[in-house]
Amino acid sequence: MSDIAIHWFRQDLRLSDNPALAKAVEQGTLLPVYILDDDNAGPDAMGGASRWWLHEALGVLNDQLRGHLRLYKGDARTIIPQLAAHYGARVVSWTRCYEPWRMARDKAIKDQFDAQDCGTIRLNGSLLWEPWAIQKQDGTPYKVFTPFFRKGCLQAPPPAAPMEAPDDIAFAKPQEDDGAISLGELSLLPAVAWHKQLAPHWDIGEAGAQAALKRFLDDGLNGYKSGRDVPSQPHVSRLSPYLHWGHISPNQIWHALDDLEDDAIPDQDVDHFRSELAWREFSYSLLYYNPDLTKEPLQPKFAGFEWQDDPEMLSAWQKGRTGIPIVDAGMRELWKTGYMHNRVRMIVASFLIKNLHTDWREGEAWFWDTLVDADLANNAASWQWVAGCGADAAPYFRIFNPVLQAEKFDADGQYIRHYVPELSKLPNKYLFKPWVAPKDILTEAGVRLGETYPAPIIDLKASREAALDAYKALS
DNA sequence: TGAAATGTTGGGGCG
DNA sequence: ACGCCCCAACATTTC
Numbered sequence: 001m002s003d004i005a006i007h008w009f010r011q012d013l014r015l016s017d018n019p020a021l022a023k024a025v026e027q028g029t030l031l032p033v034y035i036l037d038d039d040n041a042g043p044d045a046m047g048g049a050s051r052w053w054l055h056e057a058l059g060v061l062n063d064q065l066r067g068h069l070r071l072y073k074g075d076a077r078t079i080i081p082q083l084a085a086h087y088g089a090r091v092v093s094w095t096r097c098y099e100p101w102r103m104a105r106d107k108a109i110k111d112q113f114d115a116q117d118c119g120t121i122r123l124n125g126s127l128l129w130e131p132w133a134i135q136k137q138d139g140t141p142y143k144v145f146t147p148f149f150r151k152g153c154l155q156a157p158p159p160a161a162p163m164e165a166p167d168d169i170a171f172a173k174p175q176e177d178d179g180a181i182s183l184g185e186l187s188l189l190p191a192v193a194w195h196k197q198l199a200p201h202w203d204i205g206e207a208g209a210q211a212a213l214k215r216f217l218d219d220g221l222n223g224y225k226s227g228r229d230v231p232s233q234p235h236v237s238r239l240s241p242y243l244h245w246g247h248i249s250p251n252q253i254w255h256a257l258d259d260l261e262d263d264a265i266p267d268q269d270v271d272h273f274r275s276e277l278a279w280r281e282f283s284y285s286l287l288y289y290n291p292d293l294t295k296e297p298l299q300p301k302f303a304g305f306e307w308q309d310d311p312e313m314l315s316a317w318q319k320g321r322t323g324i325p326i327v328d329a330g331m332r333e334l335w336k337t338g339y340m341h342n343r344v345r346m347i348v349a350s351f352l353i354k355n356l357h358t359d360w361r362e363g364e365a366w367f368w369d370t371l372v373d374a375d376l377a378n379n380a381a382s383w384q385w386v387a388g389c390g391a392d393a394a395p396y397f398r399i400f401n402p403v404l405q406a407e408k409f410d411a412d413g414q415y416i417r418h419y420v421p422e423l424s425k426l427p428n429k430y431l432f433k434p435w436v437a438p439k440d441i442l443t444e445a446g447v448r449l450g451e452t453y454p455a456p457i458i459d460l461k462a463s464r465e466a467a468l469d470a471y472k473a474l475s
Numbered sequence: 476t477g478a479a480a481t482g483t484t485g486g487g488g489c490g
Numbered sequence: 491a492c493g494c495c496c497c498a499a500c501a502t503t504t505c
Contacts, residue, residue, distance in 0.1 A: 396505090397504085397505045398505095399505095465505095471505095472505075
């Protein structure tokens with residue numbers, strides 16, 4: 001047996017605060033690998049934006065590893081044991097994942113190794129607390145967020161202090177015939193170069209994650225609690241893709257908040273940002289205890305709910321051509337940047353579900369394909385939350401009015417004007433609802449409804465009432 | 476992590 | 491001066 005330790009990178013694409021990687025480095029010479037495993041992912045295989053991000057991220061990680069990252073494509077259940085045998089590895093390490101398909105796969109691989117000499121190292125590096133660590137007194141999982149956060153998270157042992165990156169990694173000598181392929185051969189980039197417009201908005205990788213954290217702590221956190229609702233303001237962290245890919249660990253963020261030296265930042269801002277990290281934990285808890293979360297409503301009474309299936313409506317929503325400015329602005333931000341501000345996510349989701357009466361799984365699928373932070377747990381839990389069929393869900397009658405939401409949270413119209421430039425000359429009075437503007441105002445602003453910008457595809461008032469009736473029938 | 480309908484109050488205009 | 495109406499502004503209830 002050699003002294004080789006294989007670290008299998010998955011959603012932990014960083015060197016610092018990576019306990020499993022650190023352990024592997026301690027135990028031998030490192031063979032760092034990544035496997036594109038669409039075989040096991042099945043219907044949960046990555047979407048387009050994720051694949052682009054991963055392509056870039058693997059390039060950056062390979063540079064960090066001084067060109068030693070080995071890439072493979074296929075079924076990890078066979079590739080990992082083959083690699084271990086091929087190299088005569090002493091140990092294989094990985095950071096735990098919590099998606100049902102990954103947990104099943106990883107357990108099968110672990111079981112194979114348990115019957116052999118090769119050891120495994122499996123550690124948490126992606127969550128503040130592992131899903132099974134946060135439970136109610138009676139041993140059942142929390143179903144409501146606030147006690148999950150206050151009683152569960154805040155009274156649990158605090159997250160471990162982050163570790164430095166291992167210095168001076170000794171790499172194993174790669175063998176040419178081990179099945180490794182090039183980054184290009186992973187074929188992660190889409191045939192149509194849609195991803196190119198995403199690139200200017202992101203600094204992918206571990207350094208980019210740390211820069212985003214610093215930017216947020218310096219300029220965004222102060223005023224977070226209320227500023228986070230305003231999409232034109234820099235008061236959101238934009239850390240979600242970095243967390244999803246493990247370019248930064250939640251422990252690093254949590255402890256950075258502990259270590260803040262700026263006394264001027266109100267406690268309520270820091271506390272609220274911590275609660276957002278805890279929402280991520282809550283989503284993972286929900287998925288862990290409800291493996292069908294991505295496909296089945298948590299509340300059984302929604303099982304037979306009759307959603308409308310209108311491909312044209314869905315397409316208009318996806319393209320940002322609904323005729324409702326704040327909705328279109330959000331959907332276009334998503335298409336252009338791979339991201340959407342959280343407040344706007346709630347607005348567009350509410351519109352799809354409660355005005356267009358579309359199955360929440362359609363929205364879930366679109367976000368899965370287009371978000372650079374697409375995350376199985378967060379995506380499923382959040383769509384169920386908006387649809388009202390999830391845990392701790394919004395009451396069914398809580399329906400957003402996208403006009404009022406825009407008037408409240410984009411009061412100066414900056415966000416809408418940026419993403420819906422064909423409306424930018426409209427005065428604020430009509431920017432949020434151009435269909436009520438007098439003809440001469442529209443003409444003066446260069447807007448021709450139905451030509452330069454769509455007329456609304458749905459009547460907000462009537463569709464709201466229809467949703468209320470349908471939901472009321474359930475309760 | 477709503478919105479709309481309904482109810483209440485109080486100031487000002489006006490006969 | 492007084493009563494009446496109107497209607498913001500705010501509060502409460504309902505979906």
